[in-house]
Amino acid sequence: MPHDRWPFTPTGVMSASGRRGLRYEPHEKPPPALSFGLGLQIVVLSIAGIILVPTIVMRAGGAGENYLAWAVFATVAICGATTILHAIRVWRIGTGYLIVMGPSGAFIAVCAAAVAEGGPALLATLVVVSSVLPLLLAARLPLFQRLLTPTVSATVLMLIPVTVMPAVFGLLAAVPEETSGAAAALSALAALVVISGVALKATGELRLWAPIMGVVAGSAVGAAFGLYDVDRVLAAPWLGVPTGEWAGFDLEFGPAFWALLPAFVLVTVIASIRTISGAVAIQRISWRRPSVVDFRPVQGAVAVDGLSNLAAGLAGTTPNATTTVGASVTELTGVAARRVGIATGTIFIAIAFLPKLLAVVLAIPGPVVAAYLGVLLAMIFIVGMHMAMQDGIDYRKGLIIGVSFWIGIGFQYDMIFPEQVSEFAGGLLRSGVTTGGIAAILMTLFVEMTGPRRSRIEMACDVSVLPLIRKFLGEFTARNEWDEVMAERLDAACEETLLTLVQRDGDSGEKPGKRHLRLAARREGDEAVLEFVAAAQDDNIQDRLALIGDEPDGIPAEREMSLRLLRQLASSVRHQQFHGVDIVTVRVAAPASTTDKRK
Numbered sequence: 215m216p217h218d219r220w221p222f223t224p225t226g227v228m229s230a231s232g233r234r235g236l237r238y239e240p241h242e243k244p245p246p247a248l249s250f251g252l253g254l255q256i257v258v259l260s261i262a263g264i265i266l267v268p269t270i271v272m273r274a275g276g277a278g279e280n281y282l283a284w285a286v287f288a289t290v291a292i293c294g295a296t297t298i299l300h301a302i303r304v305w306r307i308g309t310g311y312l313i314v315m316g317p318s319g320a321f322i323a324v325c326a327a328a329v330a331e332g333g334p335a336l337l338a339t340l341v342v343v344s345s346v347l348p349l350l351l352a353a354r355l356p357l358f359q360r361l362l363t364p365t366v367s368a369t370v371l372m373l374i375p376v377t378v379m380p381a382v383f384g385l386l387a388a389v390p391e392e393t394s395g396a397a398a399a400l401s402a403l404a405a406l407v408v409i410s411g412v413a414l415k416a417t418g419e420l421r422l423w424a425p426i427m428g429v430v431a432g433s434a435v436g437a438a439f440g441l442y443d444v445d446r447v448l449a450a451p452w453l454g455v456p457t458g459e460w461a462g463f464d465l466e467f468g469p470a471f472w473a474l475l476p477a478f479v480l481v482t483v484i485a486s487i488r489t490i491s492g493a494v495a496i497q498r499i500s501w502r503r504p505s506v507v508d509f510r511p512v513q514g515a516v517a518v519d520g521l522s523n524l525a526a527g528l529a530g531t532t533p534n535a536t537t538t539v540g541a542s543v544t545e546l547t548g549v550a551a552r553r554v555g556i557a558t559g560t561i562f563i564a565i566a567f568l569p570k571l572l573a574v575v576l577a578i579p580g581p582v583v584a585a586y587l588g589v590l591l592a593m594i595f596i597v598g599m600h601m602a603m604q605d606g607i608d609y610r611k612g613l614i615i616g617v618s619f620w621i622g623i624g625f626q627y628d629m630i631f632p633e634q635v636s637e638f639a640g641g642l643l644r645s646g647v648t649t650g651g652i653a654a655i656l657m658t659l660f661v662e663m664t665g666p667r668r669s670r671i672e673m674a675c676d677v678s679v680l681p682l683i684r685k686f687l688g689e690f691t692a693r694n695e696w697d698e699v700m701a702e703r704l705d706a707a708c709e710e711t712l713l714t715l716v717q718r719d720g721d722s723g724e725k726p727g728k729r730h731l732r733l734a735a736r737r738e739g740d741e742a743v744l745e746f747v748a749a750a751q752d753d754n755i756q757d758r759l760a761l762i763g764d765e766p767d768g769i770p771a772e773r774e775m776s777l778r779l780l781r782q783l784a785s786s787v788r789h790q791q792f793h794g795v796d797i798v799t800v801r802v803a804a805p806a807s808t809t810d811k812r813k
Contacts, residue, residue: 345524
């Protein structure tokens, strides 16, 4: 099984370096003007895609212009509200990070087919039904933690630019026929040079404005050639709400519904994987000090997807998903403050009711948008590479990423059985993100199913169960033909992990033995892998192991001793936190002096 270890130096401190270029962490409060400016940049980047997806779907499906106007209005407003929900995080819904919502291009084919077969009413029914899937996945994400790994997330992230870039390059030629051939090239070049130059050389506050400066510069050059659509801005009203008739629901559940439902379910799963990737990516780059991924915000991100799709279905428009725009803007500007997410969502909602402002953004020349998107998609690819490399790559992980990535490229560019693929589920597998993500999941599932058999034991989370654990470990070591030195090391590592979990219970007020604990053990080469599954608390053992050398005063004396011993005994410790569940994976390498009887 490919595993994702957090690297340790000889002293036990995480070897990954801090993000010194990060100016604002999620909880920090940048000036209101800066928050609004960055929010406006994100809106400029996102609004064209948010409008384009429902426009393509409704026109391809044959819906009227009045309904199209309503679908665009509803989509922009829902994306704004759910972007704010991400930032503020209500209960278990949302992330508390800068994450932007938007309609997913993966839904275009199936949604257009639904509108063509049964009108907007059938689309609304299918979107509402499929919205249940992300909500269930968010609640049961721990069950899928061995499949939806950082390896899968990294593969999906690296494939996103591959699938989107052809459309981005197509925007370079999105100019009127009578326009000079140099107009598109010069406006795109102006935007690209300004964005890259300012981002590379500027320091302080100026670097944060690189994207918007590039868009303004490119639009100014485009306006000199007549590319900026001034007439659209002048013709748009200042305030207004589309007057479209609500589609209702198609409750007949006829042949068209059952034919399209599997495709909607599959695309929803792929969109959820992309959401997980985006939620993991934004955590990786939002803190100055490297920290492990907290899967509770990841669950919150998937839950927002479900609620957003439910709202989209009720409104009769296209589904939404978490985008990677927030991660790319954070990587480029160094600002991860959730205030920017609130500002972004607010601007989206305002634009939905202010057609004049919407027209100002939509009038930006296509070549300028292409240059802007090109830079940010490049940053997304780099984030995926960092995620793949950060915890080290063994041959299994490298094979999964490499094969899945090239499968995705092959399907995306119609190089793998294009005739058969184009007819399956409305061409669903022509998406590189879909095929690459499925390939990565299937390969991970294969490795998981063919891995060593696990030994398991269940008990109360209390020190009184130590005799049971010792007996369990004794049988495990004997079955794997390890000697007493390895048995003692496993026993000590289990004891320190259990003591740490129990002490965390005591710190949080839990009564000893109240939580249920499941311990699983398996062998991987010369290592034993111990997996503890218990109820979740707020403190992350993996982070505390990394910080123990820097902040020993922040840990109670007893726990500090347990953590120090665990750090010396284990080759790696991985702590995944979900709502209601802690999963602590401890790897213990056999000592060099140990004689393996199997050799």
